[in-house]
Amino acid sequence: MVLYSFYIFDRHTECIYSRRWTPRPVSSSSKTARPQSGSSITSNGDATTVARKRTDDEKLIFGLVFSLRNMIQKLGGEDDTFLSYRTGEYKLHYYETPTRMKFVMLTDTKQNNLRPYLHQIWANLYVEFVVKNPLAPVEHPGGIGVANEMFERGLDAFITAVLPA
């Protein structure tokens, strides 16, 4: 079982937590072929480009799950929910809380639906360690207060317990 990445998005479309277990591939063939605008001006080394790609991915994933969810609700009715999609290389699992927070996990394609696990991460880790933390703000702009030690450790323990490598 391979786990690629995990993201939490709040209801303001912002990514408040992200975690990756594999480095992003350096560049796919389609990316090198395309000229990047302003790359000559802002080339400050690898660190900045990697960081920008990360946030780019987060935005792409949010836009994607948002559009897929809307498409599914249009086709299947208001009470239809988006569960997951699979490509030839990876599978994306999706869980949305009643407060419109979105939990997204990318794994390999052989994984069954991880929605119950995402629900548990929300109920047992996020609510316990982030929402009930008196020092954390109500909203988490920029991810403040989410990636605290308890949450990180709980997430690690949970993942090694339920998703053995």
Place this chain on the structure above:
Amino acid sequence: MVVFALFIISKAGGLIYNREFHTGMNKLSSNDLLMLAGSFHGMHAITKQLCPAPPTPTNPASTAAALAPSPFSNRPSGLEVLESSHFRMQCFQTLTGTKFLLFTEPQQPNIDSMMRKIYELYSDFVMKNPFYTVEMPIRCEKFDRGLDGFVKVRG
């Protein structure tokens, strides 16, 4: 077994065929369907971009692959199966970029073979039709009838 609908999206992202076999999904106006097809075309491209691990070349040492690098080899495939609580959508993209979307019940076996059969019908009755212009909406009676026969027999 229930097959809800079949959409065919051209390589430019236009909806060129839509057919409902069984009620169960929302009725949408043709404008809405066109919009959905266009946005799905974009989402499909994004799912390719998001690929966290590049596909490994199937046979890197083979001489044939080294001599004639195919543009189709080890390119990440886009979205293939989309699951929701009410339906399951299988997307099959041909090498030329045409996409077939098949909407079925969530627990539907053998969608791959159905997809092959539909692609076969498409090749036989649409692509071989001398009056059909590529990338244009599909109006071929034989294709319609073939699909009807196929889906009804299976159902």
